[in-house]
Amino acid sequence: MATLPRSSLSDQAAEAILVLIDDERLGAGDPVPPAGELARRFGVSVVVVREAIAALAGRGILVRSQGRGTVVGRPGAEILDSILRVRMRQDGIAVDEFQQCRAALEAQSAALAASVDDATARATALSPALDAMRAAQSLDAFREADLDFHLALAQLAGNHALVLLLEALNTVVSHSLGQLWRRVAGRADALRRTVGHHQRIADAVAAGDRDAAVRAMAVHFLESAPDVDYGILTPPARAAP
Numbered sequence: 001m002a003t004l005p006r007s008s009l010s011d012q013a014a015e016a017i018l019v020l021i022d023d024e025r026l027g028a029g030d031p032v033p034p035a036g037e038l039a040r041r042f043g044v045s046v047v048v049v050r051e052a053i054a055a056l057a058g059r060g061i062l063v064r065s066q067g068r069g070t071v072v073g074r075p076g077a078e079i080l081d082s083i084l085r086v087r088m089r090q091d092g093i094a095v096d097e098f099q100q101c102r103a104a105l106e107a108q109s110a111a112l113a114a115s116v117d118d119a120t121a122r123a124t125a126l127s128p129a130l131d132a133m134r135a136a137q138s139l140d141a142f143r144e145a146d147l148d149f150h151l152a153l154a155q156l157a158g159n160h161a162l163v164l165l166l167e168a169l170n171t172v173v174s175h176s177l178g179q180l181w182r183r184v185a186g187r188a189d190a191l192r193r194t195v196g197h198h199q200r201i202a203d204a205v206a207a208g209d210r211d212a213a214v215r216a217m218a219v220h221f222l223e224s225a226p227d228v229d230y231g232i233l234t235p236p237a238r239a240a241p
Helices: 009-023 035-042 046-058 077-091 095-114 119-124 127-135 139-157 160-174 178-185 190-207 210-224
Strands: 062-065 069-072
Touching (some): 009 035, 035 046, 046 062, 077 160, 095 139, 095 160, 095 190, 095 210, 119 190, 127 190, 139 160, 190 210
Antiparallel strands (some): 062 069
16 A cells, blocks of 8 residues: 655545556546545545545546446546636737647648548548538638648647647637637638638648648748748748847
């Protein structure tokens, strides 16, 4: 029995449960030992373990259900999103800063998607989102289809970390994109041009041309918000001094 330190017992118990999940390779839906057994293992009270379980359940790591006890959950991007939204308000982080982060991840996503061996997947994965963008009857519907395109691109890339991070960033950015979209929509043919950007990304991915895919993604970000410095995606002549 590993006795936990007295300080922050519920936090220590929560960390011990995380270690247990990792050590025993428990997956989503797998049961964790009952609170009484965990209390004996960790040398704490059942109340402390229940507090730890409640904290982990609040983070989506554990799920409590009647009849099945406590099982391992599968926390999604909404957990990261909630943290980002709170820090965005607390730290005064501008939406353009999230866009700078997102642009770098999107460029990587485009490069990896264009490198996928399955030519059929490359040619078809992005079509539903593109069709939805063309059919959108409102700015909200267009924005939703736009985000779906970028998520589909990350999923095609096959990098689970990219999918998780972009899901969280897309969600937090979508809460604040109103000002950016108003700027874009105010320009003549802006939505048509945006569809064209996405089509060129899709065409480059379908062709398996990773350099062209990255260039098309860079053009999309640079033309959508030309006042933002996108770092390595910004040509030197346009970069901030």
